[in-house]
Each structure stands twice: as C-alpha cells, then as structure tokens.
Amino acid sequence: xxxxxxxxxxxxxxxxxxxxxxxxxxxxxxxxxxxxxxxxxxxxxxxxxxxxxxxxxxxxxxxxxxxxxxxxxxxxxxxxxxxxxxxxxxxxxxxxxxxxxxxxxxxxxxxxxxxxxxxxxxxxxxxxxxxxxxxxxxxxxxxxxxxxxxxxxxxxxxxxxxxxxxxxxxxxxxxxxxxxxxxxxxxxxxxxxxxxxxxxxxxxxxxxxxxxxxxxxxxxxxxxxxxxxxxxxxxxxxxxxxxxxxxxxxxxxxxxxxxxxxxxxxxxxxxxxxxxxxxxxxxxxxxxxxxxxxxxxxxxxxxxxxxxxxxxxxxxxxxxxxxxxxxxxxxxxxxxxx
Amino acid sequence: xxxxxxxxxxxxxxxxxxxxxxxxxxxxxxxxxxxxxxxxxxxxxxxxxxxxxxxxxxxxxxxxxxxxxxxxxxxxxxxxxxxxxxxxxxxxxxxxxxxxxxxxxxxxxxxxxxxxxxxxxxxxxxxxxxxxxxxxxxxxxxxxxxxxxxxxxxxxxxxxxxxxxxxxxxxxx
Numbered sequence: 166x167x168x169x170x171x172x173x174x175x176x177x178x179x180x181x182x183x184x185x186x187x188x189x190x191x192x193x194x195x196x197x198x199x200x201x202x203x204x205x206x207x208x209x210x211x212x213x214x215x216x217x218x219x220x221x222x223x224x225x226x227x228x229x230x231x232x233x234x235x236x237x238x239x240x241x242x243x244x245x246x247x248x249x250x251x252x253x254x255x256x257x258x259x260x261x262x263x264x265x266x267x268x269x270x271x272x273x274x275x276x277x278x279x280x281x282x283x284x285x286x287x288x289x290x291x292x293x294x295x296x297x298x299x300x301x302x303x304x305x306x307x308x309x310x311x312x313x314x315x316x317x318x319x320x321x322x323x324x325x326x327x328x329x330x331x332x333x334x335x336x337x338x339x340x341x342x343x344x345x346x347x348x349x350x351x352x353x354x355x356x357x358x359x360x361x362x363x364x365x366x367x368x369x370x371x372x373x374x375x376x377x378x379x380x381x382x383x384x385x386x387x388x389x390x391x392x393x394x395x396x397x398x399x400x401x402x403x404x405x406x407x408x409x410x411x412x413x414x415x416x417x418x419x420x421x422x423x424x425x426x427x428x429x430x431x432x433x434x435x436x437x438x439x440x441x442x443x444x445x446x447x448x449x450x451x452x453x454x455x456x457x458x459x460x461x462x463x464x465x466x467x468x469x470x471x472x473x474x475x476x477x478x479x480x481x482x483x484x485x486x487x488x489x490x491x492x493x494x495x496x497x498x499x500x501x502x503x
Numbered sequence: 504x505x506x507x508x509x510x511x512x513x514x515x516x517x518x519x520x521x522x523x524x525x526x527x528x529x530x531x532x533x534x535x536x537x538x539x540x541x542x543x544x545x546x547x548x549x550x551x552x553x554x555x556x557x558x559x560x561x562x563x564x565x566x567x568x569x570x571x572x573x574x575x576x577x578x579x580x581x582x583x584x585x586x587x588x589x590x591x592x593x594x595x596x597x598x599x600x601x602x603x604x605x606x607x608x609x610x611x612x613x614x615x616x617x618x619x620x621x622x623x624x625x626x627x628x629x630x631x632x633x634x635x636x637x638x639x640x641x642x643x644x645x646x647x648x649x650x651x652x653x654x655x656x657x658x659x660x661x662x663x664x665x666x667x668x669x670x671x672x673x674x675x676x
Contacts (some may be wrong), residue, residue, distance in 0.1 A: 179588075182588060252583075255593075256630070257556055
C-alpha cells in the first residue's frame, strides 16, 4: 500500500487564521505527516487528531498534555478561517453550508457546526459557526488490492455487488475510492481491461471534488457525479454515462432501494458502504435490511479499526452467508482469494 | 505698465484656478459616489446571477469602473488573492487607504466606505445582498446631498475665484 503524501503546510495552512496557521506550521514534518484532523471550537482548546488514533491539545509551543497549555480558539479565528475556506464568499457555498461541510482543493474537507436556520422544517443554512473540523484527505493507494480478488467474477467478467460495512473512521471511504481506482484502471490487477466506473459522491468524500473536479486518484475510466443525491445520481448515471460499475456510499434512504434495483436489473455492478459492525446490526436497518433480504449483495466486507483504520475483518458471500476470508482465522476462510 | 497688466492677469488666473479646483472637488465627489453605487449594482448582479466568488467579482467590477473607485475593487481583489490570511474587511481597508489620496469623499462617506468592508462575504446570498443594499441606500442619500452641494458650490467657487482675483487686482492697482 502506498500512502500518498500531502503537504499540510501548502494545502491546509493557507485556509487557517494566521494565529492558528503559525501554530500548525511550527509542528515537525513527522507530526504533520500523521495529522488527520484539526479541530477549532469556539473558546475551547485547539485540538489535533492523529491518523493512528488519539488526539493532542495544541499550544503555541506544540502539542501539550493538558488543555491548560493549549491555544484557545477565538471567534476572530473562526471568522477569518471561515472567510478563507469560502474564498471570502460564503454566499457561494449555501448548498455546502446546508450539508455542513466544504471541500478544499486537494479534497480535504472542513466540517461545520453552528446554529441551524430552518425553512419548512429543513435546514436552510448554518449560521454563527462555532466549530470547524479540518479533515485531511489521505489517499491510500492499494488499500483495495487485498479484497479485489474476492469481488471479481472471472467467469462472467463482472464485479460482484458489494457492501462494505464498518464503524465510522474505519476506512470505508478509503476502500471504496481505491476499489473504484483499481477497477477503473484494470490492467495488471484484474488481468484485463478496466471497467467504466461511475461514482455518485453525495458528500464529496470518495473523489474529494473541488468545484466538480476530482482531487484524488479515482482511475482513468471513472466519472463522478459530485454532491448529487444517491438515488437521483444513480438514475442519471444509468441514463447518460453507461457505467459498468457504480460506486456510492452510505445507503439509507427509501428511494435508494428503487434506484439500486434499477441499476442491478440493468446489469450494472454496485459497490457501496454502510455504517455498522455486524451483519445482525445492518439487517435491522430498514433500507439495508430490505436490500440484504433481497440478496442483492453478493459480497459483504467487514472492516474495523482494531489494528488501525481499514483492518479487514471478514469477507462474506452474500447469498449463502459463507465467510470467504476471516481475520479471526489468520486471514483464511472457507476458501482463499481466487 | 505691461508688467502690471501681466501681474494682474496672473493673480486673476491663479485665483480662478483655485476656485475651480475647489468646485472640481464637488464634481469629483458626485462622480465617485456614482461610480461606487454602480459598482455595488454590478456586485448585486454578480452575486444574484453568478454567485461569483468575491475576489473574482471585485476584479470584474474594478475593471469596468473609472479610477479611483475601480482601483479600490481591484486592490481589494489583489489583497484577497495574496493568501496572507487577512479578513475581507482588512483587504478592503488596505485597498481604499491606498486610493484615499485620490478620493473626494466627505468624512461621512469615508465611514460608509469603511462600513462596506464589514459587509463583504458575510452570510448567505440574501444576507449579503441585504447588507450591501443598506449601504447602497445610504450612499444614494449621500449622492443626493453631494449633488445639491455641487449645484450650490460649483458656480459659486468658480465666480468667487474670478471675482476675488479681480477685487485683489483693483486694490493693488
């Protein structure tokens, strides 16, 4: 696996208020390399989250053990940061403010929290922003290589309908992105030409689009519908882009089921993800439970963070429920990867 | 004798130009207020129809306006593009301070120019339009007053310059 290095100083720091920027820029390259999150909360200590888990308070002299020595984020810092991430144009990001996040060049995301303004019972916009969370987008190329062999039906030259299940921050999106890239590239990995992949990226997380342009490597034959609701996006893809594989994340709405049924009946392979830890847990969820009962998914992949994000726990054959791979048995299952 | 006539002409000409320069202040003030209002109208169009990012909107507006008002918009856009982490208010202030020598605004109008800095890039589209619309209204009122003052003072200062010079010459001769 290759972790694609990014420069926080060049890609994230220009969007931080000067005082916070100065604190982050003082961090050593080793610390910057393992930074996953930078959290700014009004009147509270500046916190940095690490890629391998855990977090530290940040003071003017670097990470501190207690909140006492940490830098307290001022409202001025939040205001300036908000101006910088929106390019002084909050009005141009209404849709993003409604969704609660903005994407920066490089695919990094800034999550927002504040006061929600409602219109007809739905969030119209977020105001009085009190928290900002910079989440560093790190692409791990090769994250999907270990599972790809289990997802490919060589006899029919197609990809199995696959559901990736994991708790939050356990590597679902990283795996989805890499699978899209590997399937799209094809040669050398699948032993044949790549396939046309369509990503419906409702939350701009898979491809990390900035102004519609993917910032992360998602493969040569991949098209992205950015910030598009899943059901609508899948139908759009079907009508206009003739994908062979559709990749999307976090299924959950009733209308998603119908769109998926359309895609599956059109012979398109589907790779998607869901929050959860066990099969029983996702079977109880209304939309996912329905899809699982219909035996739509031919492969289920379970991930965890036990040995760091992206730990492969189990791969299960959907219809029969047979484990194809299990970390509990030292990586073996009933049968090995083809 | 010839020298006397030459001196008299010189005095009259200099007092005339002095009066004219004061009256041109009133003319410039009206012109610059009109330009600023035009700039704000263009801004409303940029935001309403294109949701153009502020630095780009300022570049577009600045390129279409006459100096020195156009230079304020262009200067603010350049400040924003420098990525120094300055707020929109600070970028705007730096830009108008750079052009302040050429501005013919009254103290109250300068305050409005400063207040505009607080409005840029704040809130959603409606908020943004509301905030600039309020300042636009105050600028329209300032323009009405500036036009009245121009009407009152333009001819007066020109005549005052000419007559003042002539009176001085009569006394001296």
